[in-house]
Amino acid sequence: MHEPNPGRNMAAEIAAQPDVFADLLATRDTIAEVAARIEQRRPRFALLAARGSSDHAALYAKYLIEVLLQLPAGLVSPSTTTLYGAEPDLTDVLLLSVSQSGGSPDLVEVTESGRRRGALTVAVTNTADSPLNSAAELSVDVRAGQERAVAATKTYGATLLALYLLIDAVRGGSGASAANLPELARTTLDESARAVSEAANRYRFAERLVTTGRGYSSASAAEAALKLAETSYLSARAYSGADLLHGPVAAIDADTAVLALCSDGRGGDAMRDVLEAVHQRGADVCAIGSAAAQVRASHRVPVPACAEEVAPVLEILPVQRLALELALTRGVDPDNPRGLHKVTRTR
Structure with missing residues (x-):
């Protein structure tokens, strides 16, 4: 049975993000209270547990922790706990568990186990009464509201912003770099609309697509590949710009579309040589x-400039809109991708 207005939920949830960001920023003091508890414990390093889109948000947080807090950070493999029963000593470790629903059994088990083994556990979710929140010592509510589309959009953007506000507060920041994100998000959605529609028409028949970015934008590249795969059934692979040059570039040719995330800053600067190499392979970029205007590309989608560490909050917006429009041009309802459910339970 076909829905009368395919993609309407995803479209509405993408459009809602400026207001979601404004609401979340208004609760910064509450997030700062959690940050103060973390700072008091002075963790020696951080671990992040997540799945799916939340795993990409965790990758973003990894960069924030390593750059802004100067702490080593790593992504947890939940199966080492759930399948293999590993029990490392986590004394003085910060464990951030990131999940939109807070309902995945493996993340709950990892959090419970980490807390028993000495970690300071913090749940970052969109569901304040979730099992994950109950398992963790502290929690941060991303306040995105109910999300009806299967593909995460507003919950992903809100999770990025919540993680930034949390980590910035741990270092004693005021959140100043994020203060104008609601306004910039509206500008991004408005001013990128035409270029996104053109990109959707450009790639509607694409069979292979590679997404790439460096630094903070590595998370956006990973999320872009997931969004395109789950909404358009497009074969999409994500690589950091550095990893792309370490082998996969050999598989790129004139039949490959490349979606490159390039924002002002060191990460965007590092993408110039990457895209020069990709251009020489004949790919459509x-x-x-x-920083889209500063790199080799066949098509560009503008995003307003902001501090590099919050750029992923903005640059993911046209990516989500592209996933929506590309799905519709390919005859797919992105609100109901085949074989997927809103909450995925894994162990």
Whole structure:
């Protein structure tokens, strides 16, 4: 049975993000209270547990922790706990468990186990009464509201912003770099609309697509590949710009579309040589971000400039819109992708 207005939920949830960001920023003091508890414990390093889109948000947080807090950070493999029963000593470790629903059994088990083994556990979710929140010592509510589309959009953007506000507060920051994100998000959605529609028409028949970015934008590249795969059934692979040059570039040719995340800053600067190499392979490059005009590309989607560490909050917006429009041009309802459910339970 076909829905009368395919993609309407996803479209509405993408459009809602400026207001979601404004609401979340208004609760910064509450997030700062959690940050103060973390700072008091002075963790020696951080671990992040997540799945799916939340795993990409965790990758973003990994960069924030390593750059802004100067702490080593790593992504947890939940199966080492759930399948293999590993019990490392986590004394003085910060364990951030990131999940939109807070309902995945493996993340709950990892959090419970980590807390028993000495970690300071913090749940970052969109569901304040979730099992994950109950398992963790502290929690941060991303306040995105109910999300009806299967593909995460507003919950992903809100999770990025919540993680930034949390980690920035741990270092004693005021959240100043994020203060104008609601306004910039509206500008991004408005000013990128035409270029996104053109990109959707450009790639509607694409069979292979590679997404890439460096630094903070590595998370956006990973999320872009997931969004395109789950909504358009497009074969999409994500690589950091550095990893792309370490082998996979050999598989790129004139039949490959490349979606490149390029925002102002060191990560965007590092993408110039990457995209020069990709251009020489004949690929069709779509550059998205505030530095899109500064790199080799066949098509560009503009994003307003902001501090590099919060750029992923903005640059993911046209990516989500592209996933929506590309799905519709390919005859797919992105609100109901085949074989997927809103909450995925894994162990």
